[in-house]
Structure formats: structure tokens, C-alpha cells
Amino acid sequence: MADTKIxxxxxxxxxxxxAIAAALTAQGMTVVAATRADLDVTDDASVGRAAADVTNRYGRLDVLVNNAGISGGQAGQSPGAVDLAVVRAVYETNLFGVLRVTEAFLPLLRRSPDPRIINISSGTASLHWNTDPAHAFAAGGTPVAYPTSKAALNMLTVQYAKALPDFSVNAVAPGACGTDFAKDLGLSLDRTAAEGAAIAVRLATMDNPPTGAFLQDDGPVPW
Ligand SMILES: NC(=O)c1ccc[n+]([C@@H]2O[C@H](COP(=O)([O-])OP(=O)(O)OC[C@H]3O[C@@H](n4cnc5c(N)ncnc54)[C@H](OP(=O)(O)O)[C@@H]3O)[C@@H](O)[C@H]2O)c1
Structure with a gap:
């Protein structure tokens, strides 16, 4: 059991x-499937308690998947009608939450022989796609909080990858999936959560993973 990945x-x-937690468990990892009650990413004390708990139970962490995220809904996100409280709330989870969790677990990841951080980003973060007239995003909606929070998360990913050359640190785009996240925005989507989870699962389990990349199922997403 000593070499079971955490x-x-x-x-x-x-x-x-x-779905990521289930797939990693199925592949033999010991998975801390953290719910909000265990680890609220917006709360310093909650994150600190979770890090102390993993320290006591396992003494190290091999894979951190920063998945918790919110869309912020549709109200207050359109240019000209922005509600800064909405933007702040989205950043608090999607960006500062990832920073808070990553910083808290970095000492535990440093104790792993093969540390990996996987940040769940979004294709909506792609500046390339949003400015390509041939891409649907260019003509799509223009929410300011969610895609900008994920674009900042992508830069965070790059900076951590540069700072931690012995780690694998990547951002992934799961693709538009029919989870509660999408349903709450009024979207009906066929792609399953398990399908969306696949790219993160691959990065968590593959030999010789890349670092500093933004990836989806079929390869790199243009930044
Ligand atoms: N679904 C898509 O189409 C899609 C596409 C691209 C990227 N993504 C990204 O994929 C990730 C997962 O999305 P999803 O579709 O699975 O969404 P979801 O079904 O709405 O689930 C979101 C998860 O994040 C948790 N969460 C939210 N705020 C939290 C907080 N402060 N602390 C701890 N946990 C918190 C939720 O916990 P509770 O159950 O307690 O609320 C829930 O477990 C997000 O980062 C999202 O931006 C999703």
C-alpha cells in the first residue's frame, strides 16, 4: 500500500x-473526494483544516485536482451591466480558491516523488477562440466573470509550472457537459461528467505527463 497514490x-x-474522483478511485488511487463541507475553497480555515487532515492521514499528496468552480449565473456579467459582487464571487472560487488550495497543499505535494496539479479550466478561457471570427465563441455570449476567471487560472497554471519544474502542472478544458453547472445556465448538453473528467484523469495517471499545457481530449487548446 505504501506506493498507492494519494x-x-x-x-x-x-x-x-x-466523476474524476470515481475514475481515480477505480484506477487504484486513494482519493480524498472533498465536498464543500470538507473543504470550502473560499475559506482559509476550512482549507487549512483539510490540509492538516491530509497531513495527518497520509503525510503527502501526489495529485491535486482543482475542480471546484462556479459560473456566477447570467445576471450581472454583461459589459455595461456588470455587478462587481458577482465578479468577485466567481473569482473568489475559480481563481483565489485555486490559489488558496494550491498554496495550502504545496508542502504536501513537495513530499511526492511525482507531484501533479490539474486545474479544471474551460475552453471559454481561450483568448484565441474568443477572437477567432470562425469560432462559435467569437459570436457567442460575453459574460465577464467566468471566462476571465478561467483565463487568469490559465496564467496561474503557467506560472506554477514555471516555478515548479519537478511538478506536472496543467490546465484542462473538460468540454461542455450536462452537469448542474450547465443546467443552471439553461443549457441541455449530452456530454457526460465522466466524459468531461477524462482529460483530467489521463493527466493524473499517465506516465511522463506534460507540464504548463492547456489540454482537452484531442490535444492542446489554443491559449
Ligand atoms: N459543465 C461544463 O460544461 C463545464 C465546462 C467547462 C469547465 N467546467 C468546469 O468544471 C468544473 C466542475 O464543473 P461541473 O460542471 O461539475 O459543475 P457542478 O456540477 O456545478 O459542480 C461544481 C462543484 O464545485 C463545488 N463547489 C462550488 N463552490 C465551491 C466552494 N466554494 N468550495 C468547495 N466546492 C465548491 C460544488 O459543491 P456543492 O455541491 O457544495 O455546490 C460542486 O461539487 C468547474 O470548475 C467548471 O468551471 C465545467
């Missing part, structure tokens, strides 16, 4: 996070 997934109560 993984922690935030936002594992449902959706893509739950």
Missing part, C-alpha cells in the same frame, strides 16, 4: 469532480 479532488460532491 489524490485530492475539490468540488467532488457532484458533476465533473465526482
Amino acid at each position: 489524490a485530492l479532488v475539490t468540488g467532488a460532491s457532484r458533476g465533473i469532480g465526482q
Whole structure:
């Protein structure tokens, strides 16, 4: 059992996070499937308690999946009608939450022989796609909080990858999946949470993973 990999997934109560946790468990990892009650990514004390708990139970962490995320809904996100409280709330989870969790678990990841951080980003973060007239995103909606939070998360990913050359640190785009996240936005999507989870699962388990990349199922997403 000594070489069983230890993984922690935030936002594992449902959706893509739950599917990532299930898949990593099925592949033999010991998975801390953290729900909000275990680890609220917006709360310093909660994150600190979760890190102390993993320290006591396992003494290290091999894989951190920063999955917890919110869309912020549709109100207050359109240019000209922005509600800064909505933007702040989205950043608090999607960006500062990832920073808070990553910083808290970095000492445990440093004790792993093969540390990996996987940040669940979004294709909506791609500046390339949003500015390509041939891409649907260019003509699509223009929410300011969610895609900008994920674009900042992508830069965070790059900076951590540069700072931690012995780690694998990547951002992934799960693709548009029919989870509660999408249903709450009024979207009906066929792609399952398990399908969305696949790219993160691959990065968590593959030999010789890349680092500093933004990936989806079929390869790199243009930044
Ligand atoms: N679904 C898509 O189409 C899609 C596409 C691209 C990217 N993504 C990204 O994929 C990730 C997962 O999305 P999903 O579709 O699985 O969404 P979801 O079904 O709405 O699940 C979101 C998860 O995040 C958790 N969470 C939210 N705020 C939290 C907080 N402060 N602390 C701890 N956990 C928190 C939720 O916990 P509770 O159950 O307690 O609320 C839930 O477990 C997100 O980062 C999202 O941005 C999703």
C-alpha cells in the first residue's frame, strides 16, 4: 500500500469532480473526494483544516485536482451591466480558491516523488477562440466573470509550472457537459461528467505527463 497514490479532488460532491474522483478511485488511487463541507475553497480555515487532515492521514499528496468552480449565473456579467459582487464571487472560487488550495497543499505535494496539479479550466478561457471570427465563441455570449476567471487560472497554471519544474502542472478544458453547472445556465448538453473528467484523469495517471499545457481530449487548446 505504501506506493498507492494519494489524490485530492475539490468540488467532488457532484458533476465533473465526482466523476474524476470515481475514475481515480477505480484506477487504484486513494482519493480524498472533498465536498464543500470538507473543504470550502473560499475559506482559509476550512482549507487549512483539510490540509492538516491530509497531513495527518497520509503525510503527502501526489495529485491535486482543482475542480471546484462556479459560473456566477447570467445576471450581472454583461459589459455595461456588470455587478462587481458577482465578479468577485466567481473569482473568489475559480481563481483565489485555486490559489488558496494550491498554496495550502504545496508542502504536501513537495513530499511526492511525482507531484501533479490539474486545474479544471474551460475552453471559454481561450483568448484565441474568443477572437477567432470562425469560432462559435467569437459570436457567442460575453459574460465577464467566468471566462476571465478561467483565463487568469490559465496564467496561474503557467506560472506554477514555471516555478515548479519537478511538478506536472496543467490546465484542462473538460468540454461542455450536462452537469448542474450547465443546467443552471439553461443549457441541455449530452456530454457526460465522466466524459468531461477524462482529460483530467489521463493527466493524473499517465506516465511522463506534460507540464504548463492547456489540454482537452484531442490535444492542446489554443491559449
Ligand atoms: N459543465 C461544463 O460544461 C463545464 C465546462 C467547462 C469547465 N467546467 C468546469 O468544471 C468544473 C466542475 O464543473 P461541473 O460542471 O461539475 O459543475 P457542478 O456540477 O456545478 O459542480 C461544481 C462543484 O464545485 C463545488 N463547489 C462550488 N463552490 C465551491 C466552494 N466554494 N468550495 C468547495 N466546492 C465548491 C460544488 O459543491 P456543492 O455541491 O457544495 O455546490 C460542486 O461539487 C468547474 O470548475 C467548471 O468551471 C465545467
